[in-house]
Amino acid sequence: MGEKTASAASNGAGGQSGRGPMRGTVDRVGEVPRPAVRVLPWWAYTLSAAVAVALMGLAVWWLLAEAGGDAKLRIEAIRTGLTVGLGAGGAFALLINARRQWLQERAHNHQTAVNAAAEHDAAERRITELYNAAAEQLGSDKAPVRLTALYTLERLADDNERHRQTIVNIICAYLRMPFTPPAAAGPEEEHRERARRSAARYRAARQGRPEPAQPLPGPDPHEELQVRLTAQRLLHTHLQPDAAVHWGEISLDLTGATLTNFTLTGCRLNTADFSSTTFTRNAWFNQATFTGNAVFSEAIFTGNAWFNKATFTGNAVFSKATFTGNARFNQATFTGDAWFSEATFTGDARFDEATFTRTAVFSEATFTGDAGFDKATFTGDAWFSVATFTGNAGFSKATFTRDAVFSEATFTGDARFDKATFTRTAEFSKATFTETARFDKATFTRTAGFHKATFTETAGFDEATFTGDAWFSVATFTGNAGFSKATFSRGVDLEAATVADVRLVHQIPAGWEIQPVGGTGGRFVQAGTSPSSGS
Numbered sequence: 068m069g070e071k072t073a074s075a076a077s078n079g080a081g082g083q084s085g086r087g088p089m090r091g092t093v094d095r096v097g098e099v100p101r102p103a104v105r106v107l108p109w110w111a112y113t114l115s116a117a118v119a120v121a122l123m124g125l126a127v128w129w130l131l132a133e134a135g136g137d138a139k140l141r142i143e144a145i146r147t148g149l150t151v152g153l154g155a156g157g158a159f160a161l162l163i164n165a166r167r168q169w170l171q172e173r174a175h176n177h178q179t180a181v182n183a184a185a186e187h188d189a190a191e192r193r194i195t196e197l198y199n200a201a202a203e204q205l206g207s208d209k210a211p212v213r214l215t216a217l218y219t220l221e222r223l224a225d226d227n228e229r230h231r232q233t234i235v236n237i238i239c240a241y242l243r244m245p246f247t248p249p250a251a252a253g254p255e256e257e258h259r260e261r262a263r264r265s266a267a268r269y270r271a272a273r274q275g276r277p278e279p280a281q282p283l284p285g286p287d288p289h290e291e292l293q294v295r296l297t298a299q300r301l302l303h304t305h306l307q308p309d310a311a312v313h314w315g316e317i318s319l320d321l322t323g324a325t326l327t328n329f330t331l332t333g334c335r336l337n338t339a340d341f342s343s344t345t346f347t348r349n350a351w352f353n354q355a356t357f358t359g360n361a362v363f364s365e366a367i368f369t370g371n372a373w374f375n376k377a378t379f380t381g382n383a384v385f386s387k388a389t390f391t392g393n394a395r396f397n398q399a400t401f402t403g404d405a406w407f408s409e410a411t412f413t414g415d416a417r418f419d420e421a422t423f424t425r426t427a428v429f430s431e432a433t434f435t436g437d438a439g440f441d442k443a444t445f446t447g448d449a450w451f452s453v454a455t456f457t458g459n460a461g462f463s464k465a466t467f468t469r470d471a472v473f474s475e476a477t478f479t480g481d482a483r484f485d486k487a488t489f490t491r492t493a494e495f496s497k498a499t500f501t502e503t504a505r506f507d508k509a510t511f512t513r514t515a516g517f518h519k520a521t522f523t524e525t526a527g528f529d530e531a532t533f534t535g536d537a538w539f540s541v542a543t544f545t546g547n548a549g550f551s552k553a554t555f556s557r558g559v560d561l562e563a564a565t566v567a568d569v570r571l572v573h574q575i576p577a578g579w580e581i582q583p584v585g586g587t588g589g590r591f592v593q594a595g596t597s598p599s600s601g602s
Contacts, residue, residue: 194223194227194230197219197223198223198237200216200219201216201217201219201220201223201237202216202237203216204216204219205217205237205241210287210290210291210293210294213294214293214294214297217238217294217297217298217301220234220237220238220301221234221301221305224305224312224314225305225312231314231317232316232317232318235302235314235317235318235319236320238298238301238302239319239320239321239324241295241298242295242298242299242321242324242325242326243320243321243322243323243324245325246291246295246325247288247325248288248292248325248327248347249288249289249292292327295326295327296327296328299326299327299328299329299330302319302331302334303330303331303332303334306331306334306335306336307333307334307335308333308335315335316337317336317337318336318337318338318339318340318359319336319338319339319340319341320340321339321340321341321344322340322341322342322343322344323342323343323344324341324344324345325344325345325347326344326345326346326347326350327346327347327348328347328348328349328350329346329350329351330350330351330352331351331352331355332351332352332353332354332355332373333353333354333355334355334356335355335356335358336355336356336357336358336359337357337358337359338357338359338360338361338362338381339357339359339360339361339362340362341361341362341363341366342362342363342364342365342366343364343365343366344363344366344367345366345367345369346366346367346368346369346370346372347369347370348369348370349370349371349372349373349392350368350370350371350372350373351373352372352373352374352377353373353374353375353376353377354375354376354377354378355374355377355378356377356378356380357377357378357379357380357381357383358380358381359380359381360381360382360383360384360403361379361381361382361383361384362384363383363384363385363388364384364385364386364387364388364406365386365387365388365389366385366388366389367388367389367391368388368389368390368391368392368394369391369392370391370392371392371393371394371395371414372390372392372393372394372395373395374394374395374396374399375395375396375397375398375399376397376398376399376400377396377399377400378399378400378402379399379400379401379402379403379405380402380403381402381403382403382404382405382406383401383403383404383405383406384406385405385406385407385410386406386407386408386409386410387408387409387410387411388407388410388411389410389411389413390410390411390412390413390414390416391413391414392413392414393414393415393416393417393436394412394414394415394416394417395417396416396417396418396421397417397418397419397420397421398419398420398421398422399418399421399422400421400422400424401421401422401423401424401425401427402424402425403424403425404425404426404427404428404447405423405425405426405427405428406428407427407428407429407432408428408429408430408431408432408450409430409431409432410429410432410433411432411433411435412432412433412434412435412436412438413435413436414435414436415436415437415438415439415458416434416436416437416438416439417437417438417439418438418439418440418443419439419440419441419442419443420441420442420443420444421440421443421444422443422444422446423443423444423445423446423447423449424446424447425446425447426447426448426449426450427445427447427448427449427450428450429449429450429451429454430450430451430452430453430454431452431453431454432451432454432455433454433455433457434454434455434456434457434458434460435457435458436457436458437458437459437460437461437480438456438458438459438460438461439460439461440460440461440462440465441461441462441463441464441465442463442464442465443462443465443466444465444466444468445465445466445467445468445469445471446468446469447468447469448469448470448471448472449467449469449470449471449472450472451471451472451473451476452472452473452474452475452476452494453474453475453476454473454476454477455476455477455479456476456477456478456479456480456482457479457480458479458480459480459481459482459483459502460478460480460481460482460483461483462482462483462484462487463483463484463485463486463487464485464486464487465484465487465488466487466488466490467487467488467489467490467491467493468490468491469490469491470491470492470493470494471489471491471492471493471494472492472494473493473494473495473498474494474495474496474497474498474516475496475497475498476495476498476499477498477499477501478498478499478500478501478502478504479501479502480501480502481502481503481504481505482500482502482503482504482505483505484504484505484506484509485505485506485507485508485509485527486507486508486509487506487509487510488509488510488512489509489510489511489512489513489515490512490513491512491513492513492514492515492516493511493513493514493515493516494514494516495515495516495517495520496516496517496518496519496520496538497518497519497520498517498520498521499520499521499523500520500521500522500523500524500526501523501524502523502524503524503525503527503546504522504524504525504526504527505525505527506526506527506528506531507527507528507529507530507531508529508530508531508532509528509531509532510531510532510534511531511532511533511534511535511537512534512535513534513535513536514535514536514537514538515533515535515536515537515538516538517537517538517539517542518538518539518540518541518542519540519541519542519543520539520542520543521542521543521545522542522543522544522545522546522548523545523546524545524546524547525546525547525549526544526546526547526548526549527547527549528549528550528553529549529550529551529552529553529574530551530552530553530554531550531553531554532553532554532556533553533554533555533556533557533559534556534557535556535557536557536558536560537555537557537558537559537560538559538560539559539560539561539564539591540560540561540562540563540564541562541563541564542561542564542565543564543565543567544564544565544566544567544573545566545567545568546567546571547571547572547573547574548566548573548574548575549573549574550574550575550576551574553576555576558578559576559578559579561575561576561579561591562591563590563591564590564591565584565588565589565590565591566581566588566589566590566591567587567588568587568588569581569583569587569588569589570587575591577594578593578594579591579592579593579594580592580593580594
């Protein structure tokens with residue numbers, strides 16, 4: 068604990084310099100403040116004796132005066148006076164004994180506190196020694212020694228709750244160290260390597276040169292992988308709420324780390340920083356709970372990434388993250404903002420039944436495989452502007468409570484928004500739909516904007532409900548335009564919208580017709596503007 072602790076203890080006991088008298092002293096062994104004891108001066112005892120004698124004399128004098136000349140009464144008076152004097156002396160003796168008992172009890176309590184402080188100090192020194200030993204062992208080039216260090220840290224964390232975050236920080240720092248996972252070498256690769264070394268030795272012997280130098284020994288990457296898997300396993304084991312020893316309220320900083328088959332399934336933790344982290348093979352976060360911010364910006368998932376039923380109470384940041392395999396966020400809950408801007412999903416991305424309470428940002432995200440947001444709920448604004456959907460995009464029965472922005476988004480595969488609900492503005496201006504676009508039975512409560520949108524294949528809005536303004540001006544329909552049984556409470560604007568082939572069966576809103584314009588093309592005009600109709 069040292070001088071700094073002693074100084075703090077003395078300040079806490081007696082106040083800072085210049086602010087008043089010291090109220091006690093500091094025991095240097097246990098660093099426990101010991102209040103000063105005021106010793107009774109000699110005159111206190113003399114005064115007490117004098118008071119007792121005075122009381123006795125006063126009592127005798129008064130009683131003798133009352134007794135008069137009766138000898139018997141005078142004797143009783145003297146006896147009573149002496150009794151009063153003895154009683155006063157006894158009272159003083161009892162006071163002295165009580166004070167002595169109090170001093171003994173206080174000395175005992177102080178010694179108990181000193182012993183407890185000494186034990187605490189010894190325990191802290193022992194923890195520090197174990198820290199230092201574990202840190203030194205983690206730097207060993209021998210895998211068993213590094214494993215021993217990890218298990219030592221685990222035991223320390225189990226037994227010392229207030230040191231758990233520090234110990235987790237040490238484990239995370241170890242995992243952040245540069246590491247290249249070993250390639251899975253098969254029998255053929257090993258055979259070729261042995262043959263290469265044998266040939267090199269043979270050529271050296273034929274030419275009279277020394278044998279090629281062997282590579283310097285270093286940590287075996289396969290052994291290092293096992294050590295890292297152990298470190299990951301310790302985190303996963305103790306961050307689960309039902310663990311035998313749960314490490315609660317823990318934050319993780321694994322920025323730039325390389326993690327293999329990483330899992331936090333069912334874990335609960337505070338903040339987590341996985342910025343620029345590389346997840347080799349698969350990564351599991353199913354049913355994990357992040358009570359603080361969870362940052363995965365620029366992270367790389369080389370295998371599948373599983374976040375099913377995960378809960379993000381703070382902000383979830385996946386900006387510029389890369390998902391090489393499949394990404395699963397089914398039934399995930401995002402209470403804070405969810406950022407997936409410029410993220411890349413090479414495999415399928417599923418967010419079915421996910422809940423986004425605040426803003427969800429997928430602007431400029433790229434979905435190479437299928438993207439599923441079926442039955443997803445967006446309570447805040449949903450931004451998919453300039454997003455690219457190369458595979459199929461599913462938003463069937465999705466609910467958008469606030470603005471939904473898909474402006475300039477590109478849908479190369481089928482786009483399904485059937486039975487989706489848009490409570491506020493639905494913005495699809497300049498969006499491109501290369502394959503079928505289905506908005507059948509969708510509900511648009513406020514403005515629905517499809518200005519300059521391009522529909523290459525069938526555009527289906529059958530039985531859709533438009534309560535607010537519906538804008539399809541300058542839209543392009545290369546395939547069928549279907550608005551069968553669609554309802555427009557405030558009308559629809561198809562001004563300057565065009566179809567590529569008037570010969571196709573187009574089901575257009577009431578009040579509009581298609582006017583042929585050279586070849587097979589046509590444009591929408593309000594009914595009655597031209598006698599011709601391409602419907």
